[in-house]
Structures are given as C-alpha cells and as structure tokens.
Amino acid sequence: MKRIVLATLIAMPFICAGPGYAAQTDFLTIDTHVDIPADFMGTPAHDPGNDSEMQVDLGKMERGGLDAAFFVVYVPQGPLTAKSRAKAVEQAAEKFEAIHRMVLEYPDRIRLATRPDQVVANHKAGYLSAMIGVENAYSLGHDLNRLDAMYALGARYIGLVHIGNNGLCSSSLPDTEHGEPAVAEHGITGFGRKVVERANRLGMMVDISHASDACVRDVLEISDAPIIASHSSSRALRDHPRNLSDDLIRAIAAKGGVIQAVALGSYVAALPKRRAAIRALRQRVAEKQEQDEFDRETMADLPAMKAGMKKINERYPLPSVDDFVDHIEHIVKVAGIDHVGIASDFNGGGGLRDWQNAAQTQNVTEALRRAGFSNKEIAKVWGGNLLRVWRTVERVAASKQRAAAPPVHEEIKTSAPLQGEGVCSIHAGLGRPVNLHYSWGIASDCGIRSKSGAGLERKA
Numbered sequence: 061m062k063r064i065v066l067a068t069l070i071a072m073p074f075i076c077a078g079p080g081y082a083a084q085t086d087f088l089t090i091d092t093h094v095d096i097p098a099d100f101m102g103t104p105a106h107d108p109g110n111d112s113e114m115q116v117d118l119g120k121m122e123r124g125g126l127d128a129a130f131f132v133v134y135v136p137q138g139p140l141t142a143k144s145r146a147k148a149v150e151q152a153a154e155k156f157e158a159i160h161r162m163v164l165e166y167p168d169r170i171r172l173a174t175r176p177d178q179v180v181a182n183h184k185a186g187y188l189s190a191m192i193g194v195e196n197a198y199s200l201g202h203d204l205n206r207l208d209a210m211y212a213l214g215a216r217y218i219g220l221v222h223i224g225n226n227g228l229c230s231s232s233l234p235d236t237e238h239g240e241p242a243v244a245e246h247g248i249t250g251f252g253r254k255v256v257e258r259a260n261r262l263g264m265m266v267d268i269s270h271a272s273d274a275c276v277r278d279v280l281e282i283s284d285a286p287i288i289a290s291h292s293s294s295r296a297l298r299d300h301p302r303n304l305s306d307d308l309i310r311a312i313a314a315k316g317g318v319i320q321a322v323a324l325g326s327y328v329a330a331l332p333k334r335r336a337a338i339r340a341l342r343q344r345v346a347e348k349q350e351q352d353e354f355d356r357e358t359m360a361d362l363p364a365m366k367a368g369m370k371k372i373n374e375r376y377p378l379p380s381v382d383d384f385v386d387h388i389e390h391i392v393k394v395a396g397i398d399h400v401g402i403a404s405d406f407n408g409g410g411g412l413r414d415w416q417n418a419a420q421t422q423n424v425t426e427a428l429r430r431a432g433f434s435n436k437e438i439a440k441v442w443g444g445n446l447l448r449v450w451r452t453v454e455r456v457a458a459s460k461q462r463a464a465a466p467p468v469h470e471e472i473k474t475s476a477p478l479q480g481e482g483v484c485s486i487h488a489g490l491g492r493p494v495n496l497h498y499s500w501g502i503a504s505d506c507g508i509r510s511k512s513g514a515g516l517e518r519k520a
C-alpha cells in the first residue's frame with residue numbers, strides 16, 4: 061500500500077505534496093546537527109512520527125518550519141583497542157539503520173537527501189529532508205573502507221573526533237583524566253589525513269567541530285575542498301575550547317567553508333552557576349543508578365533527571381535566541397555573511413530558553429530579523445551557505461574521480477537497474493548488513509561497493 065502511494069508521489073511530486081506540511085518560508089531551513097537516541101525508532105517515545113519526547117520529531121519540524129536536518133550517527137569515544145572499535149562500528153550501524161527506518165516508515169513526510177538538489181526538491185514538493193552526518197570517525201573502526209560504506213549509506217559529513225583524542229585527530233576536549241595532554245601535542249594523524257583525502261574524493265564534507273585547534277589547522281592544509289564546523293560557535297564571545305577562535309573562523313571562510321553556530325547553552329554563554337547545578341544533579345542521578353559516571357544516553361530521560369532539570373531551568377535559565385544570534389553576528393563580522401549557518405545540537409545537549417525544540421524554530425528566524433538580517437541574508441544563514449559548501453565539495457570530488465584511476469568505486473552489475481523505490485542491504489564492512497532505502501536518487505549510491513570487496517545485495 062505504502063509503495064503505491066509512494067510511486068504516485070514520485071510521479072507527481074509537485075501536485076501531491078506531503079500531507080500536513082507546507083513549507084512556511086521562501087527559504088530552506090537546515091539544522092546541521094540533530095542527535096538521535098540509541099533506541100531511535102525503537103520505542104514510541106523515540107519514534108519521530110509521534111508527538112515524541114525528543115526535541116526533534118517530524119511534527120515539531122513541520123510545525124516549526126524546520127525543513128531539513130542532518131541526523132547524526134554519533135558514537136562515544138572509547139579505548140583505541142580492536143574490541144572497543146568493533147563496538148563503535150556496531151553502534152554506528154544501528155544508528156544508520158534507525159535513520160533509514162525513519163525515512164522508510166514515513167515516506168509521505170520525510171525523505172532522505174544525499175545531494176543538495178534533493179534537499180531543494182524535497183522542500184519544493186512539501187517533504188522534510190533527512191540528511192546524515194557522522195560524529196566521531198572512531199566508528200570507522202580504523203578502516204578507511206568503512207568511509208566508503210558510510211558514504212553509500214548516505215553520510216555526507218564526517219566529524220573527525222569527539223571528546224578525547226582518537227586515532228585520527230586530537231580533541232578540543234582531551235581526556236585528561238586518562239592522561240591525554242591538556243594542550244594537543246599533535247593535530248591530525250596519518251589515518252586522519254587519509255580519511256580527509258578520501259572524503260574529498262567521495263564528496264563527503266569534513267567536519268572539524270570537536271577537533272583541537274592544531275587538528276583544524278592540519279585539516280585546512282590537507283583538504284582540497286571547503287570544510288565545515290557542523291556545530292561550533294564563537295570563542296571570542298564565549299571562551300570555550302569547543303568554540304572557534306576568530307583566526308580559525310577566518311581560515312575556514314578563506315577556504316570557502318562554513319561555521320554552523322551551535323545553540324548549546326554553555327557554548328553560547330558561560331553560565332557557571334547553571335553548569336555547577338547540572339553537574340551536581342548528574343552526580344546525584346548517577347549515584348542513584350549505582351554508577352560512577354552520568355551517562356547521557358541511559359540517564360537523561362530518567363524522571364529524577366527531568367524534574368531536576370526543570371528546577372534548574374527556572375533558577376538559572378538558558379541563554380536566549382538573541383544571545384545565540386550574537387554569535388552569528390560575530391561570525392558574520394569576522395568572516396562575512398557567506399560563512400555562517402545554524403545547528404541546534406538537539407538531543408545532544410542543545411537548546412535555548414526560547415528554542416527548546418524544533419517546533420520553536422521560527423523564534424530563531426525572528427531573532428535574526430530583530431538583529432537586522434535581511435531575507436536574503438537569513439536565507440544564506442538558514443541553509444544557503446551550507447548548500448553552497450556541499451555543492452563545492454561534490455564538484456571537487458567529481459573532478460578528482462574524473463582525474464584519477466582506478467576509481468574509488470566500481471559499479472555492481474545487476475540484471476535490473478537500481479532505480480525507483482526499494483530497499484537494499486549493504487554489507488559494506490559496517491559490521492552487519494544495513495538496510496538502505498534507495499528511492500529518490502540514492503539508487504546510484506546503492507549500486508556501488510568499495511574496492512575491498514564489500515558486497516551489496518538487492519531485495520525485491
């Protein structure tokens with residue numbers, strides 16, 4: 061049944077817009093960093109088709125006019141051992157699968173977009189867009205071929221590192237408790253360099269959010285394509301290692317890239333009392349669970365945590381969208397209007413007093429208007445700049461693929477053409493097969509495999 065509906069929609073995309081969602085603005089709104097819980101699509105509360113507990117679900121996107129979001133395949137940093145890396149590979153595979161399940165389950169509301177033109181087409185046709193970004197390339201399991209697999213699964217940016225150094229890059233927040241130096245002694249590693257080069261060749265954006273300054277400088281030198289910071293704000297306004305100095309902002313812009321300012325309270329403003337209160341609350345919640353450390357994935361939704369956060373929000377409120385727009389204005393002042401965008405970091409710690417979830421997205425647009433941004437400028441900040449960078453990254457990749465032999469990918473010969481709507485399973489070294497929805501142009505992505513011999517099978 062769903063299949064018939066979908067086929068009709070593909071045939072008449074501009075007549076049959078998705079129900080319940082009408083693009084609210086002339087411009088596209090893109091949020092480049094939305095985390096998903098470990099059990100995304102696994103429980104009613106974490107099903108984005110429902111009025112869910114999550115800060116981003118389809119209804120909130122539709123109501124708030126958030127047209128497109130990068131859903132993030134994040135894994136926490138672990139030890140650099142084979143066993144821990146294998147676990148990270150598995151965790152990433154589960155999140156890829158969950159995102160694909162979302163677009164399979166709700167094809168009349170949200171579509172996977174693996175190319176900038178698809179984001180634009182989805183918006184015109186009245187669909188939301190889901191893109192995929194990877195946070196912490198630790199989940200490559202130190203195997204470059206998995207980058208190809210992730211690309212095939214739709215990932216279009218690769219965040220090199222998270223909290224704690226990994227096998228690619230030093231972190232802006234090193235794991236000093238386990239002996240990592242507070243100031244990075246190195247930037248990118250040999251493997252990290254290969255990942256950047258391969259991402260350039262695949263057409264995947266390289267994301268330096270969470271990287272140390274030394275690593276950002278290395279990436280700027282290595283990458284032949286513009287780079288992004290998928291969720292980082294200004295260090296001049298809020299001195300935090302996760303934010304970017306004016307020098308780095310200028311350098312990223314000079315290479316044509318974009319800084320997606322992040323709406324995470326403690327990166328927007330210092331808030332020492334609020335942070336101390338949250339730390340104490342987390343400690344209490346962890347102790348109650350008989351754990352040494354607070355674990356966001358398993359403890360953030362506990363009633364004690366929620367009740368405690370409610371009190372803290374009343375006593376020490378988060379910054380506002382106007383405070384957030386100060387960061388955007390600062391980046392514009394330093395780098396120009398073409399090099400800034402927006403990321404919420406929702407479900408990953410993000411949120412402001414008046415942008416608590418995707419349903420309140422219009423508040424950001426209003427704050428931009430209050431700050432004097434024109435419609436044309438708002439369009440750039442809300443997604444135009446990101447799409448420009450993405451297109452440039454695609455162009456750089458296309459020229460590299462034309463120039464180089466042998467190609468990164470070889471086509472799989474199938475008796476039937478890989479197009480239209482369907483599902484295929486990818487075994488591309490991600491630990492286990494991951495189902496891939498390949499309607500709307502993903503077909504060519506589905507029809508490739510890495511040279512390492514990672515396979516692909518087609519289901520009817």
Ligand SMILES: [Zn+2]
Pocket residue numbers: 195270291408
């Ligand atoms: Zn992050």
